[in-house]
Amino acid sequence: xxxxxxxxxxxxxxxxxxxxxxxxxxxxxxxxxxxxxxxxxxxxxxxxxxxxxxxxxxxxxxxxxxxxxxxxxxxxxxxxxxxxxxxxxxxxxxxxxxxxxxxxxxxxxxxxxxxxxxxxxxxxxxxxxxxxxxxxxxxxxxxxxxxxxxxxxxxxxxxxxxxxxxxxxxxxxxxxxxxxxxxxxxxxxxxxxxxxxxxxxxxxxxxxxxxxxxxxxxxxxxxxxxxxxxxxxxxxxxxxxxxxxxxxxxxxxxxxxxxxxxxxxxxxxxxxxxxxxxxxxxxxxxxxxxxxxxxxxxxxxxxxxxxxxxxxxxxxxxxxxxxxxxxxxxxxxxxxxxxxxxxxxxxxxxxxxxxxxxxxxxxxxxxxxxxxxxxxxxxxxxxxxxxxxxxxxxxxxxxxxxxxxxxxxxxxxxxxxxxxxxxxxxxxxxxxxxxxxx
Numbered sequence: 001x002x003x004x005x006x007x008x009x010x011x012x013x014x015x016x017x018x019x020x021x022x023x024x025x026x027x028x029x030x031x032x033x034x035x036x037x038x039x040x041x042x043x044x045x046x047x048x049x050x051x052x053x054x055x056x057x058x059x060x061x062x063x064x065x066x067x068x069x070x071x072x073x074x075x076x077x078x079x080x081x082x083x084x085x086x087x088x089x090x091x092x093x094x095x096x097x098x099x100x101x102x103x104x105x106x107x108x109x110x111x112x113x114x115x116x117x118x119x120x121x122x123x124x125x126x127x128x129x130x131x132x133x134x135x136x137x138x139x140x141x142x143x144x145x146x147x148x149x150x151x152x153x154x155x156x157x158x159x160x161x162x163x164x165x166x167x168x169x170x171x172x173x174x175x176x177x178x179x180x181x182x183x184x185x186x187x188x189x190x191x192x193x194x195x196x197x198x199x200x201x202x203x204x205x206x207x208x209x210x211x212x213x214x215x216x217x218x219x220x221x222x223x224x225x226x227x228x229x230x231x232x233x234x235x236x237x238x239x240x241x242x243x244x245x246x247x248x249x250x251x252x253x254x255x256x257x258x259x260x261x262x263x264x265x266x267x268x269x270x271x272x273x274x275x276x277x278x279x280x281x282x283x284x285x286x287x288x289x290x291x292x293x294x295x296x297x298x299x300x301x302x303x304x305x306x307x308x309x310x311x312x313x314x315x316x317x318x319x320x321x322x323x324x325x326x327x328x329x330x331x332x333x334x335x336x337x338x339x340x341x342x343x344x345x346x347x348x349x350x351x352x353x354x355x356x357x358x359x360x361x362x363x364x365x366x367x368x369x370x371x372x373x374x375x376x377x378x379x380x381x382x383x384x385x386x387x388x389x390x391x392x393x394x395x396x397x398x399x400x401x402x403x404x405x406x407x408x409x410x411x412x413x414x415x416x417x418x419x420x421x422x423x424x425x426x427x428x429x430x431x432x433x434x435x436x437x438x
Contacts, residue, residue: 025196026130027153029089032189033126034154036182037119038161039168040103041065043175044116051109061113063396068120069127070389076124077382085129086193092125093190100183104176127154128381135369135377141311143369144318148307148362155300155361245379252371253383256433259425260364260384261391262418263319266326267360268392269415270295270353272399273408277333280408281342291347295354302358309359310366315434319363319426325356327419334413364388370434 102115
């Protein structure tokens with residue numbers, strides 16, 4: 001069967017049917033990558049320590065993965081716009097294999113840190129390629145659910161990956177088994193990307209005019225604020241380039257983008273605060289693991305509900321409750337440290353933070369897709385993801401600095417303030433840049 005009849009048949013299908021039909025190709029690479037990365041992430045500090053790093057240096061090397069992703073977003077946006085999603089993901093997968101070889105055979109901390117950074121740098125390509133695909137292929141009325149499912153797929157891999165790693169360590173007693181598992185996942189991803197059907201060619205682009213309306217509204221608002229004229233259609237990355245696209249959209253990036261970065265910061269802080277709080281209470285590792293695991297399970301269970309809320313009621317109805325819940329959870333947790341029931345409050349507010357994080361699933365992906373130029377979103381999404389990943393990278397540093405300078409409860413309360421500021425930003429800028437349109 002030729003390509004044209006396939007496309008003609010698919011245009012009569014609902015977006016849900018199209019996504020389900022190509023689910024292995026659309027969600028499969030993300031799931032495989034997340035499984036492998038989730039299996040290796042817990043081992044990075046362990047390997048760094050074996051190579052001679054102390055606790056602080058091991059934590060710094062572990063952060064190289066996040067820093068690599070942050071640095072890789074803009075190059076990934078350029079690569080997707082220039083070469084397409086399939087080639088970008090395939091080449092990134094091959095380079096990650098090289099990074100894993102470096103992790104296995106590293107004989108110094110510098111080589112090990114460089115290999116971890118390289119893996120994070122290439123990881124940006126997987127996230128941005130699928131984000132760009134969903135932006136151009138999924139109609140507005142189904143977009144949030146599709147992107148929440150994409151975010152849930154990644155969360156599933158990151159949730160299951162550490163358990164696979166633990167099982168492999170129990171069987172083989174060597175970290176190399178988990179690294180080999182990541183390599184197998186990457187090989188499967190490369191084969192799936194290069195040999196399977198290409199959704200980028202087979203799935204027709206979304207034709208919903210409301211998608212173009214939303215992006216055009218954001219561009220018009222930027223023109224209104226900056227006084228620069230808008231000529232012709234919304235510029236594509238090929239016409240404008242990545243950095244000119246950043247400058248053209250500086251209005252929305254500096255407003256709604258910063259609110260989104262605050263949400264990413266609060267999410268990232270939750271992952272750091274919960275283990276640290278358990279340690280500060282003198283709890284053993286198994287108790288802390290149970291509390292963090294329950295919080296993560298609640299988070300994962302709510303990922304699709306977030307998409308339903310955003311598609312039915314609007315983006316603000318997911319973003320605002322999530323920020324309010326997480327802000328309240330951090331504030332309340334910060335005043336319970338010296339309480340006689342501190343352990344009970346710890347478990348309770350960890351669950352509250354899990355609910356808030358689950359309700360925000362897919363919101364950053366969805367807002368980025370709403371605002372991106374519909375003709376070629378990759379360059380804008382690279383800038384958007386750099387902002388949001390930057391917020392996630394700064395939060396652990398802020399928590400660490402405030403804890404060292406003052407105390408952990410003050411650091412936790414500070415993240416509550418970040419959540420409040422982000423909530424105000426969402427209330428102010430979501431209705432302006434992303435008006436609800438069905």
